[in-house]
Amino acid sequence: MAARTQRWMPWLIGVWTAAITLFIYLPSICGLLASLTQSRYFNFPITKWGLVWWGKTFASLEVRALLETSITIALIVTAIAVVIAFFGAIAFARFDWKGRSAFQKLVLLPIFFPQSVLGLALLLWFNALGIETSWKTAIFAHLVWVVPVVTLVISIQVYSFDPALEEAAFDLGATRWQVLREVTLPVLWPGLFSGALFAFLLSWGNFPLSLFTTGADTTVPEYMYAKMVAGYTPGVPVLGTVSTVGAAILLLGGYGLILLVRRGRTGAA
Amino acid sequence: MAMAAERVGRSLAGWLWRPGQRHAIPILLLLLIGFAAPLLSILGFSFAPPRTFSLWQLPTLENYRTIVAETFYQSFLWSLGMAVVTVVILVLICYPVAYGLARTFGRWANLVTLLMVLPLFVSENVRLYGWVLFFIKGGVLLGSLKSLLGIDVESVLFTPGIIIFGMVYVYLPFMLFPMTLGVSMVPREVTEAASDLGASRLQVFREVELPLAMPGIVIGCLLTFVLAIGAIAEAKVLGGQTVIPVTHDIEIAFTYAQNWPLGAALAVLMTLLVGGLVLAVLRRFDLDRILGRR
Amino acid sequence: MTASDHAPFLELKAVTKQFGGLTAVDSIDLEVGEGEFFTIVGPSGSGKTTLLRMLAGMETPSSGDILLKGQRINDLPANQRPTCMVFQSLALFPHRTVGQNIEFSLKIRGVAPAERRVRALQLMRQLRLPEDYYGKSVTKCSGGERQRVALARALAYDPQILFFDEPLSAIDYKLRKTLEKELKDIHRETGKTFMYITHSLEEAMVMSDRIGVMRAGRLVQVGTPDQIYTTPKDKFVSEFMGEVNVIDVRLGTNGRVVSDMPGGSFAAPSLPAGFERGHLVIRPEFMRFLRRAEEAENSLVGRIYNEYALGSRIQYQVRVGTHVFVVERLRQQSFAGQLDAEVLIGWDARDSILVRD
Numbered sequence: 001m002a003a004r005t006q007r008w009m010p011w012l013i014g015v016w017t018a019a020i021t022l023f024i025y026l027p028s029i030c031g032l033l034a035s036l037t038q039s040r041y042f043n044f045p046i047t048k049w050g051l052v053w054w055g056k057t058f059a060s061l062e063v064r065a066l067l068e069t070s071i072t073i074a075l076i077v078t079a080i081a082v083v084i085a086f087f088g089a090i091a092f093a094r095f096d097w098k099g100r101s102a103f104q105k106l107v108l109l110p111i112f113f114p115q116s117v118l119g120l121a122l123l124l125w126f127n128a129l130g131i132e133t134s135w136k137t138a139i140f141a142h143l144v145w146v147v148p149v150v151t152l153v154i155s156i157q158v159y160s161f162d163p164a165l166e167e168a169a170f171d172l173g174a175t176r177w178q179v180l181r182e183v184t185l186p187v188l189w190p191g192l193f194s195g196a197l198f199a200f201l202l203s204w205g206n207f208p209l210s211l212f213t214t215g216a217d218t219t220v221p222e223y224m225y226a227k228m229v230a231g232y233t234p235g236v237p238v239l240g241t242v243s244t245v246g247a248a249i250l251l252l253g254g255y256g257l258i259l260l261v262r263r264g265r266t267g268a269a
Numbered sequence: 270m271a272m273a274a275e276r277v278g279r280s281l282a283g284w285l286w287r288p289g290q291r292h293a294i295p296i297l298l299l300l301l302i303g304f305a306a307p308l309l310s311i312l313g314f315s316f317a318p319p320r321t322f323s324l325w326q327l328p329t330l331e332n333y334r335t336i337v338a339e340t341f342y343q344s345f346l347w348s349l350g351m352a353v354v355t356v357v358i359l360v361l362i363c364y365p366v367a368y369g370l371a372r373t374f375g376r377w378a379n380l381v382t383l384l385m386v387l388p389l390f391v392s393e394n395v396r397l398y399g400w401v402l403f404f405i406k407g408g409v410l411l412g413s414l415k416s417l418l419g420i421d422v423e424s425v426l427f428t429p430g431i432i433i434f435g436m437v438y439v440y441l442p443f444m445l446f447p448m449t450l451g452v453s454m455v456p457r458e459v460t461e462a463a464s465d466l467g468a469s470r471l472q473v474f475r476e477v478e479l480p481l482a483m484p485g486i487v488i489g490c491l492l493t494f495v496l497a498i499g500a501i502a503e504a505k506v507l508g509g510q511t512v513i514p515v516t517h518d519i520e521i522a523f524t525y526a527q528n529w530p531l532g533a534a535l536a537v538l539m540t541l542l543v544g545g546l547v548l549a550v551l552r553r554f555d556l557d558r559i560l561g562r563r
Numbered sequence: 564m565t566a567s568d569h570a571p572f573l574e575l576k577a578v579t580k581q582f583g584g585l586t587a588v589d590s591i592d593l594e595v596g597e598g599e600f601f602t603i604v605g606p607s608g609s610g611k612t613t614l615l616r617m618l619a620g621m622e623t624p625s626s627g628d629i630l631l632k633g634q635r636i637n638d639l640p641a642n643q644r645p646t647c648m649v650f651q652s653l654a655l656f657p658h659r660t661v662g663q664n665i666e667f668s669l670k671i672r673g674v675a676p677a678e679r680r681v682r683a684l685q686l687m688r689q690l691r692l693p694e695d696y697y698g699k700s701v702t703k704c705s706g707g708e709r710q711r712v713a714l715a716r717a718l719a720y721d722p723q724i725l726f727f728d729e730p731l732s733a734i735d736y737k738l739r740k741t742l743e744k745e746l747k748d749i750h751r752e753t754g755k756t757f758m759y760i761t762h763s764l765e766e767a768m769v770m771s772d773r774i775g776v777m778r779a780g781r782l783v784q785v786g787t788p789d790q791i792y793t794t795p796k797d798k799f800v801s802e803f804m805g806e807v808n809v810i811d812v813r814l815g816t817n818g819r820v821v822s823d824m825p826g827g828s829f830a831a832p833s834l835p836a837g838f839e840r841g842h843l844v845i846r847p848e849f850m851r852f853l854r855r856a857e858e859a860e861n862s863l864v865g866r867i868y869n870e871y872a873l874g875s876r877i878q879y880q881v882r883v884g885t886h887v888f889v890v891e892r893l894r895q896q897s898f899a900g901q902l903d904a905e906v907l908i909g910w911d912a913r914d915s916i917l918v919r920d
Contacts, residue, residue: 013369020366021384024441027399028391030409034402042402044412088296090288097289105551107296110304112492112547114499116516117536120523121307124533127322128310144303147296201390208501221392228398228506237402240395247390255383461621462654464642466668466720476667480658 028244035237042234053234063223063235069135070204070219077142077203081150082196088147089154089191094163110148118145119212126213133215141213142203149202150195157191190258197254201247308540314533322529332534341518341535348514348539351429352497355436356490359444362437363489367448372457382449385442397435397506401426404507427509435503440496444489451485452478491550495543515539572597572756573618573724578627580613587613589780590627595758600750602759602767604803605777611760612728614777618758619726620644631723647722651729653713655701661687661712662697668720686715689752691745707738714746718753727759731766743769764804768792776800797918801844806878806889808850812917813840820917825884830860830912841919847878847891849914852898852906859909863888867904881908 038048057063091097092104110118122141126133161184169183170176185192207221214222220239227236316328319335336342366385370378388396403409406424414420425431455478463477464470501516513521515535522532571594580588588610595601603611616622618629620641629636636644647668656664663670665686666679674682684694690711696704701712710730717725727746731739747770750757761767767774768788775785776799784796795801798809812829815821820831820843829843856862865883872894881888890908892898 010369010373013365013373016365017369017374017381020362020441021381023438024385024388026403027396027438028388029399030402031395031399033409042405043407044402044409045416084295084299087292087294091290091293091296095287095289095292097287100289103293103297105548106300108551109544109547110300112495112499112543113304114501114516114539114543116501116520117311117499117539118304118307120519120532121311121536122303123523124314124529125307125310140303143299147299151296198390205390205392205395207392207394221394224392224398225394228394228401236398240391240398243395244387244391248387251383251387251390456652456654458650458652458654459656461641462648462650463656463667464640465619465621465646465648466716467642467671468667469642469671472671476671477656 028241031237031240031244035234035241037234040233053238057235057238066218066220066223069217073135073139073142073219074200074203076139077146078196078199081143081147081199082192084147085150085154085195086192088151089158092151092155093158107148107151110145115145115208119209123212133213135214135217138210138214138217138219141209142206145209146199146202150199153195153198154188154191157188161187193254193258197250201250205243311533311536314530315537317530319530320528332531335531336534336538344513344515344518347512348498348516351433351436351514352494354433355440355497356494358437359441359493360486360490363441363444363448367445367452370449371452385445389442393439393502394506396439397502400435400438400507404431426507427511429508429512432503432508432512435507436497436500439503440493443496444493447485447489447492449485451482454485455481487550491547495547498543571595572632574630576628576630578617578624578629580617580622581625586780588617591782593775593782593785595756598754598756600757600759600770600772601775602761602771603775603777604761604764604767606762609777610780611777615726615728615758615760619646619648645723646726647717647720648726648728649713649717649730651732653709653730655709655713657702659701660697661692661699661701661704664701664712665715665719667716682719686718690715690749706734707742710742714749722755724756724758727757729761732761746770776803794916795844795918798842798920801916801918806847808845808847808888810843812843814838824863824886831917832912832915835917838917841917843915844918845910845915847889849910850888850890850908851892851910852890853909854907856907856909860911862907862909865906865908867902867906870902881906
């Protein structure tokens, strides 16, 4: 398309995308600004700047307990989710088995389901079973939503995995376990790694499911919501900024890591 | 009799142990216990007498009658309406970006994708609260307007408009990525051929690009619509109590109103609506081809 | 008579295309006559596709001029150029039927449906597509049928030049041969200018009026198929024709040339002026087995070390010292040689060509 009129289009698209990106990050910027005030209430423009609330938040025992709860839940969810999703992804993307198509749709269903309703349903269910809600039940709740997402992520990697690689390894005398260790996992690991990242971040940031299933325990998002509604302190945007920046570091770091390893592999090959 | 049962059992076990099936077992178990069962219990609860808390009672249709008789249909309509508006706005906003990601950005596409994906991992409440800080009286927007230009305006918060704004904000990636996938599936040479055969830019778009990108666009719309119907945070955080979508009604029923069966009935109706839609549209799509099976 | 009356139909003047630091097309000068079937031949990466895309309007030259009937068309976009391209992938609209594909350019111009249909059916008949294919989805057509639809679609546009980007490269031999002949027939019937690119010289020779050989972005030689075949300009072009025998030679005495081969002084065809070193090129079909050295002007002793039956011809690889010669004979010619036997091969000077590097 060499027409003169065609030349401004990529530029226009670029500008539009930049505007959208700004739109997406504006709240985070506002959050960051709101965390840098010294006063207890938020009034813009900020007259007294300072890192006071950052210090207060991290020194707070209450916040420390929250962080511990959130991180523990997220780590355990990640570990379990990756394992279950690994097998699920293989079932999702390979082996033309009868019912695979129905399986795919079934697995995707929880992702689209309104989380608040799912949270309530799980609360009801725990109640009916006589199980008391705590951070442990929250883990289970998170898994129900997180595992399908991670399954999807890993299946994308499985789709481009050539089964002939495993067959070749088998043919060369490897046991099933060795095939898994030497061929399957190394080739799939970018997918597994991405899946793990997703699992951690989705669990860490989850609110609707946590709200109904953590019982007496509290996660960071729950705490923040409570404070948003009543008892606002700049500690809320502090935690918000920490979440955002933390997610950014994890994602960019993870993506960078995958790129490095991939480049290293093709370099060596 | 016992022999036949044993044979059936063995062949069932054999079928289950085939590679595809057995890999599916862990996740299916999880979904059975964690998804299907709770939903079934909600279904059960929806038939329980109002304001009771036990599942094991005689069934009644009282809750459904209440929903129809009272004004609960309003919240359904609000949820549906807001979801539709959100989808329409997102289609218009996202197409240029999807086109850029699939065609124009080249090496930058990955970076832009990453930037767009990142917010998904931050809690909804956090992000929406950023908008509260922006739009609230004395917040970033109004505070700047007042101090710099002396303009004192009412806050846009707590209106239906801002709720839709919030929904567009939250669900943007879910429209963007399927759409990008759709646009990327339009072979470049086919658009060149259309141009070569005399079509203007607009005609190329209408005759070739749009029809061929349609599967991606439809999936984006479906995904966004389904998620938007389940939206609750936007209405609560940005909208206050101006609009009560059906999800909020369900929550209220479970918490303040202490009427679990009613909440359950509302949830059942909502699930039927959403689930029916998802299955109807997904049935027409071959997920393998879209996700890239070789 | 104005100047444009004498202007060639399509003219390229120093057309160049650079992508960053890479020069894909390097200052090409070319004239193509109206109604000609001109083929550009070259190996992959020689720039032929880039050149074609510039002519079709999908790329803009970095420098140089493209002139159609004396008018500069560099900045004319593809949808305004009176040209049409048949892509390598055919680029048929997968969501449309055969009829809708063919009629596309007419629909764009606002031609009425009834009229479009008449024209489409007419083209389908001309390209030997059954009439009931009109409503058939293109995704259900075979490779050869899709080729015809792509061609019909381009012809419906009624372009002045038709470009072909290696359309037959992914097709099996038999179908390719059929389509080559059909393309040639269509060319004759429509009288339009065809510009074709391919990496197969054989294909080019069957269909073209003239051929241009491209290498690393430059046009190395332009001529009729016969000219290219019998008088290649250099070693690259001559090797492009397929298996040839090439001997490195330098100027000898008495109009002969000398090489580092045992028995290495050869009678040569007429020496180009100022010839010092170069290559002697002999085609396999001009090499023959001799019973006595006197039967040919040049002869060498060698050993047969491979034999290939290629249908109507039989090809031999004969080792002479470290050099391998390819000798061909027709199957019906008698020959009593066997593998590893010592043989005498030879050729006449007039059947060889001297080329520079």
